[in-house]
Amino acid sequence: xxxxxxxxxxxxxxxxxxxxxxxxxxxxxxxxxxxxxxxxxxxxxxxxxxxxxxxxxxxxxxxxxxxxxxxxxxxxxxxxxxxxxxxxxxxxxxxxxxxxxxxxxxxxxxxxxxxxxxxxxxxxxxxxxxxxxxxxxxxxxxxxxxxxxxxxxxxxxxxxxxxxxxxxxxxxxxxxxxxxxxxxxxxxxxxxxxxxxxxxxxxxxxxxxxxxxxxxxxxxxxxxxxxxxxxxxxxxxxxxxxxxxxxxxxxxxxxxxxxxxxxxxxxxxxxxxxxxxxxxxxxxxxxxxxxxxxxxxxxxxxxxxxxxxxxxxxxxxxxxxxxxxxxxxxxxxxxxxxxxxxxxxxxxxxxxxxxxxxxxxxxxxxxxxxxxxxxxxxxxxxxxxxxxxxxxxxxxxxxxxxxxxxxxxxxxxxxxxxxxxxxxxxxxxxxxxxxxxxxxxxxxxxxxx
Numbered sequence: 001x002x003x004x005x006x007x008x009x010x011x012x013x014x015x016x017x018x019x020x021x022x023x024x025x026x027x028x029x030x031x032x033x034x035x036x037x038x039x040x041x042x043x044x045x046x047x048x049x050x051x052x053x054x055x056x057x058x059x060x061x062x063x064x065x066x067x068x069x070x071x072x073x074x075x076x077x078x079x080x081x082x083x084x085x086x087x088x089x090x091x092x093x094x095x096x097x098x099x100x101x102x103x104x105x106x107x108x109x110x111x112x113x114x115x116x117x118x119x120x121x122x123x124x125x126x127x128x129x130x131x132x133x134x135x136x137x138x139x140x141x142x143x144x145x146x147x148x149x150x151x152x153x154x155x156x157x158x159x160x161x162x163x164x165x166x167x168x169x170x171x172x173x174x175x176x177x178x179x180x181x182x183x184x185x186x187x188x189x190x191x192x193x194x195x196x197x198x199x200x201x202x203x204x205x206x207x208x209x210x211x212x213x214x215x216x217x218x219x220x221x222x223x224x225x226x227x228x229x230x231x232x233x234x235x236x237x238x239x240x241x242x243x244x245x246x247x248x249x250x251x252x253x254x255x256x257x258x259x260x261x262x263x264x265x266x267x268x269x270x271x272x273x274x275x276x277x278x279x280x281x282x283x284x285x286x287x288x289x290x291x292x293x294x295x296x297x298x299x300x301x302x303x304x305x306x307x308x309x310x311x312x313x314x315x316x317x318x319x320x321x322x323x324x325x326x327x328x329x330x331x332x333x334x335x336x337x338x339x340x341x342x343x344x345x346x347x348x349x350x351x352x353x354x355x356x357x358x359x360x361x362x363x364x365x366x367x368x369x370x371x372x373x374x375x376x377x378x379x380x381x382x383x384x385x386x387x388x389x390x391x392x393x394x395x396x397x398x399x400x401x402x403x404x405x406x407x408x409x410x411x412x413x414x415x416x417x418x419x420x421x422x423x424x425x426x427x428x429x430x431x432x433x434x435x436x437x438x439x440x441x442x443x444x445x446x447x448x449x
Contacts (some may be wrong), residue, residue, distance in 0.1 A: 067185075067194075068197075071196055074175070075207070077143060079205045079206075080167075083208040086303050086306060087216075088407075089293055092290055097158075099156065103411055105159075110404045112164050115169050115172065119176075120172060120176050120392075121393045130249055131248075139177075145170075146163060146167035149161075151224075151226045181246075184247065192321070198321070199314045201313065202312070202314030202316075203311070209310060274434075275401075276402070280429075284368055287427075288305050289303055289306040304358075311365060312364065312365015312368075316368075316373075337367070337438065
């Protein structure tokens with residue numbers, strides 16, 4: 001892609017809260033709108049989509065292979081993580097591990113997320129220094145080992161180490177690098193390609209919610225883990241070998257972290273949006289299957305509800321990414337976040353039948369995962385593309401706490417009241433609170449411009 005325009009007022013004609021296909025190239029308020037090829041190279045893997053004038057992205061070509069391969073990797077990492085809703089429902093119903101409490105089972109899934117976001121700076125450094133392929137292959141090994149080792153678990157702390165920490169390590173080493181690859185190949189089609197790669201997480205969640213439930217019923221918990229481990233190894237390895245990084249590893253690069261960014265008012269509002277969105281999001285991902293069984297659905301029906309939520313995300317994420325370029329990234333993220341909260345308060349609270357719960361799952365799925373499709377473009381719009389890597393690492397670190405405690409909070413509320421109402425209200429209001437942060441951000445930026 002060519003460098004941004006170096007003169008003329010045209011880049012300031014469209015306000016930054018109204019997105020455009022090239023709005024990520026607009027620098028932040030106090031910085032020059034220009035960016036050299038050297039600046040792009042220094043900005044880390046998340047901003048590696050900015051090519052130099054002499055090495056413009058092909059806007060397609062082999063990039064589509066990378067986008068599809070990234071989608072499959074996301075399906076076999078994030079998709080497996082989403083399927084933990086099925087495992088959690090099974091653990092809660094059968095008390096699989098002696099002495100394991102409901103909160104401990106909830107923390108297993110949370111630990112995987114905590115680990116993934118905690119190691120994001122390390123995954124970024126590894127990608128910069130050793131390349132995408134080596135880093136992702138390390139992730140394949142960790143994820144495979146976590147599932148195989150979990151099949152031999154006898155006590156709850158075994159799950160903490162395997163399905164929790166080790167799986168999260170593998171997921172982080174897969175997701176963080178692959179997220180930096182697809183944008184390198186595209187310019188005008190970047191949002192579409194990124195949306196396709198992210199849709200794999202939703203499709204994987206749908207498929208493996210159903211597959212995991214069927215395997216647990218037919219071949220048992222241990223063999224379900226082993227089959228998933230073999231799938232993770234074979235499929236992810238093939239995809240990693242297909243992915244090509246247009247950047248060369250550079251062992252001299254420094255950690256992509258800049259704490260001074262936290263002094264930015266706009267970025268702090270974005271952190272608030274991220275924090276409260278995640279508090280609501282993972283309650284939906286992990287709780288719907290258990291909620292379905294509590295209202296009398298069979299395990300197959302409950303797993304299908306969880307899968308349909310992920311199907312909605314598979315459709316919704318590319319659409320959100322596509323329309324955010326024309327409607328405005330802050331606008332789309334704020335509206336869809338607010339709708340996700342209203343749906344939880346108005347529909348989920350009243351979903352006591354299979355049909356209504358299925359409607360809620362597909363409708364909520366279309367909007368609930370907007371964070372993943374919009375967060376990187378939002379960071380680029382606020383900080384400038386040259387500081388995306390710094391900003392994204394701070395975003396990942398900021399959502400460690402909500403991703404760790406969201407589902408335990410939901411189960412604690414449910415256990416205390418004997419009903420899911422507290423968890424449902426909590427999830428809905430967290431989404432609405434997140435949308436308020438974006439509304440404030442939109443108002444302040446509009447006022448300044």
